[in-house]
Amino acid sequence: MNNSIGKRLEQYTTKRPQEVLLVTVQIGDEQDKVAIFKGFSSSLMRPTAFDPDVEVIPDAAIILSVDRIKSPYNPESPDYIQTAISAEAMEVLLSEVGV
Secondary structure (H helix, E strand, C coil): CCCCHHHHHHHHHHHCCCEEEEEEEEECCEEEEEEEECCEEEECCCCCCCCCCCCCCCCCCEEEEEEEEECCCCCCCCCEEEEEECHHHHHHHHHHCCC
């Protein structure tokens, strides 16, 4: 079982399908924003591979912040549950749902 942070965030959204996670990550020299919903990740700034086994958030990525948004996600008018969650605070939420 792969327990990378990207996979754990995806598992979180399968357990909380009413939420979309908008994750800001640092991957090498680049920042990316990744939307995660119902177990699937998609980069909002770079191409996303068609193969679901290719991780959008690699293990080397640094989580800068996470926003929790009510589903359905409307980019023009997002309904935020919580914003600017640190990686440490997100770990607590992941533990709460058992991932």
